[in-house]
Amino acid sequence: MCRLPASSTGITLHKMALMSAQKKSAVKANLPAHEVVYRKIRDKVLFGKLKPGQAVTIQGLVDEIQVSMTPVREAIRRLTAEGALVNQGNRRVSVPQMGAGRFAELVFARQSIEPELARLAARVIKDKEIDELAGIDQRVNAAMDAGDVSGYMQENHSFHFTLYAHADSEILLPLAETLWLRYGPLYRIICGKYGTGSMVDQHEETLQALRDRDADAAAQAILNDIEQGFEIVRTDYGWS
Amino acid sequence: MCRLPASSTGITLHKMALMSAQKKSAVKANLPAHEVVYRKIRDKVLFGKLKPGQAVTIQGLVDEIQVSMTPVREAIRRLTAEGALVNQGNRRVSVPQMGAGRFAELVFARQSIEPELARLAARVIKDKEIDELAGIDQRVNAAMDAGDVSGYMQENHSFHFTLYAHADSEILLPLAETLWLRYGPLYRIICGKYGTGSMVDQHEETLQALRDRDADAAAQAILNDIEQGFEIVRTDYGWS
DNA sequence: CGACAAAAAATTTGATCATATTATCGCCCG
DNA sequence: CGGGCGATAATATGATCAAATTTTTTGTCG
Numbered sequence: 001m002c003r004l005p006a007s008s009t010g011i012t013l014h015k016m017a018l019m020s021a022q023k024k025s026a027v028k029a030n031l032p033a034h035e036v037v038y039r040k041i042r043d044k045v046l047f048g049k050l051k052p053g054q055a056v057t058i059q060g061l062v063d064e065i066q067v068s069m070t071p072v073r074e075a076i077r078r079l080t081a082e083g084a085l086v087n088q089g090n091r092r093v094s095v096p097q098m099g100a101g102r103f104a105e106l107v108f109a110r111q112s113i114e115p116e117l118a119r120l121a122a123r124v125i126k127d128k129e130i131d132e133l134a135g136i137d138q139r140v141n142a143a144m145d146a147g148d149v150s151g152y153m154q155e156n157h158s159f160h161f162t163l164y165a166h167a168d169s170e171i172l173l174p175l176a177e178t179l180w181l182r183y184g185p186l187y188r189i190i191c192g193k194y195g196t197g198s199m200v201d202q203h204e205e206t207l208q209a210l211r212d213r214d215a216d217a218a219a220q221a222i223l224n225d226i227e228q229g230f231e232i233v234r235t236d237y238g239w240s
Numbered sequence: 241m242c243r244l245p246a247s248s249t250g251i252t253l254h255k256m257a258l259m260s261a262q263k264k265s266a267v268k269a270n271l272p273a274h275e276v277v278y279r280k281i282r283d284k285v286l287f288g289k290l291k292p293g294q295a296v297t298i299q300g301l302v303d304e305i306q307v308s309m310t311p312v313r314e315a316i317r318r319l320t321a322e323g324a325l326v327n328q329g330n331r332r333v334s335v336p337q338m339g340a341g342r343f344a345e346l347v348f349a350r351q352s353i354e355p356e357l358a359r360l361a362a363r364v365i366k367d368k369e370i371d372e373l374a375g376i377d378q379r380v381n382a383a384m385d386a387g388d389v390s391g392y393m394q395e396n397h398s399f400h401f402t403l404y405a406h407a408d409s410e411i412l413l414p415l416a417e418t419l420w421l422r423y424g425p426l427y428r429i430i431c432g433k434y435g436t437g438s439m440v441d442q443h444e445e446t447l448q449a450l451r452d453r454d455a456d457a458a459a460q461a462i463l464n465d466i467e468q469g470f471e472i473v474r475t476d477y478g479w480s
Numbered sequence: 481c482g483a484c485a486a487a488a489a490a491t492t493t494g495a496t497c498a499t500a501t502t503a504t505c506g507c508c509c510g
Numbered sequence: 511c512g513g514g515c516g517a518t519a520a521t522a523t524g525a526t527c528a529a530a531t532t533t534t535t536t537g538t539c540g
Contacts, residue, residue, distance in 0.1 A: 032331075032495070034317070059519060068497045069520085070310060077274070077314045081321035083414060090504065091272075091520060096410075105411040112352040170336075171345040171422060174323060175415060182411060273522065299493060308523045313495085330530065331494055 034071035037061065038078055045084045045095060045181055047153045048188020052097040056085055084181040098186050100239040110179050110226050113172055114160070115219035120167035122210055122218035130210050133163055137203040144196040152196050153188065159203060160222075163210075190233055198232065201225050274311035277301065278318055285324045285335060285421055287393045288428020292337040296325055324421040338426050340479040350419050350466050353412055354400070355459035360407035362450055362458035370450050373403055377443040384436040392436050393428065399443060400462075403450075430473055438472065441465050 041061070044050050061072045076093055079085045086096040098106070136159045143151035157180065164173055191199065202225035209217035234240055281301070284290050301312045316333055319325045326336040338346075376399045383391035397420065404413055431439065442465035449457035474480055 034495085057519070070313075070496060073310070073521085074314055074317045078317045078321045081318040083411070092504090101408065102410055105409055108356060109353070109411060109415065113349070116348060168341070169345055170342055171323070171349060171419075175349065175418075178415075179411075272520095297493070298495095309494085310522060332530090 034074040038075040046184040052185045115223045117164040118222040119215045119219040122215040149191045274314040277315035286424040292425045355463045357404040358462040359455045359459040362455040
């Protein structure tokens with residue numbers, strides 16, 4: 001899946017040293033520029049660094065990151081296709097805004113897709129991988145205790161998608177990712193308003209269901225986890 | 241929403257004549273190049289003009305359509321994000337192939353999303369719009385009677401998405417589109433193998449439910465329609 | 481002497497950039 | 511308050527660089 005290091009070609013140790021000197025991170029240094037830009041903006045949307053309605057310009061990103069226009073354009077097209085950004089007709093793009101109708105759609109879609117991913121994952125997940133999930137949940141709780149909103153959102157995302165990744169799903173998983181991209185900016189506002197203290201999750205119940213090898217219980221726990229997040233949004237915005 | 245014709249700038253009749261001579265359709269001639277390329281490849285995937293596994297090269301499209309690399313790259317990135325194409329690691333893209341597992345995911349996703357779109361649409365659709373749908377269904381049947389596989393697939397797509405468009409959905413509708421993009425190449429093979437004679441649909445039942453203002457019945461009719469298509473695939477490939 | 485395999489050159493394809501072109505927005509003036 | 515003018519940002523192209531595949535060459539072994 002990932003781009004393999006070019007070990008088959010005649011890359012010498014000398015050249016490797018040169019590369020790692022030029023680029024910052026030697027591990028994922030040879031990622032394409034458009035991929036780097038994509039991930040950068042994607043994470044900003046996903047973790048609420050960008051507000052709903054905020055404009056995203058090509059040249060702004062060209063200045064921010066040091067790349068040319070072409071990779072930025074590609075990244076923006078991709079993000080628009082994934083629903084992380086929207087085209088505003090007059091060739092401008094911005095972070096999408098949400099109303100009651102869109103939120104209802106988002107609720108329906110997440111409740112349909114994510115429990116199924118949890119169910120598929122529960123059937124094949126190994127004990128060792130459950131332990132890894134438990135470790136992520138500890139970091140979620142730590143971030144909540146520390147009042148670290150940004151860290152909470154990242155670790156919470158990590159918990160869900162580390163679980164879903166085990167479902168070996170090439171269709172449902174990308175769907176879930178687009179839904180989280182839509183949810184990110186809104187959820188960040190809610191978290192900022194109420195703080196991490198009021199956040200509750202069903203991660204413990206999920207972990208227990210996984211340890212019991214009970215796929216249906218895992219699906220139900222994820223459904224409950226999602227629903228608890230939605231409930232805060234619903235009451236705050238009055239979207240009942 | 242659409243790009244307005246550049247009437248504000250100093251475009252002379254002479255230049256207009258030149259443009260319409262160069263471009264085929266004067267109506268949507270001023271679409272961005274990347275959009276044109278995108279629609280071209282998208283329709284090819286959707287209606288099965290490209291086989292599963294078939295490679296799609298940038299330079300091949302540059303030669304086929306007469307545009308530069310940049311718009312083609314953007315179109316391919318967008319289509320990859322939508323699942324119409326897949327990245328094969330070594331920076332090449334191709335039409336995705338399907339196995340039993342992916343097919344099961346596709347079945348689940350379409351059965352979850354599309355009945356809901358039909359339900360939402362049924363609540364707001366007007367009589368006149370139902371008549372329009374009935375007209376499309378007649379064209380579906382005409383294509384089936386004529387044994388026109390390509391026409392059948394286009395009109396069938398038109399029937400579903402003309403209905404879904406009334407749902408006023410910005411989240412579920414794009415999801416359904418990506419699922420059809422995944423389904424297109426596979427379904428084209430099946431249609432080619434068995435011909436349009438063996439195809440059956442639930443469009444009449446759907447139309448009746450819409451006329452009855454029965455949203456649940458409309459959702460059920462679409463669910464049955466989808467299921468009938470899947471059944472042929474299942475038996476042919478032995479994916480039970 | 482022929483054939484297979486490994487290595488190297490060549491061609492093809494993809495990625496990035498700098499630049500020209502074109503459309504849109506904001507502002508000023510009538 | 512509306513229409514033209516300049517600034518700004520987006521689109522599209524061709525050129526350039528890098529990587530991967532294919533083809534050719536070469537050497538060795540049967």
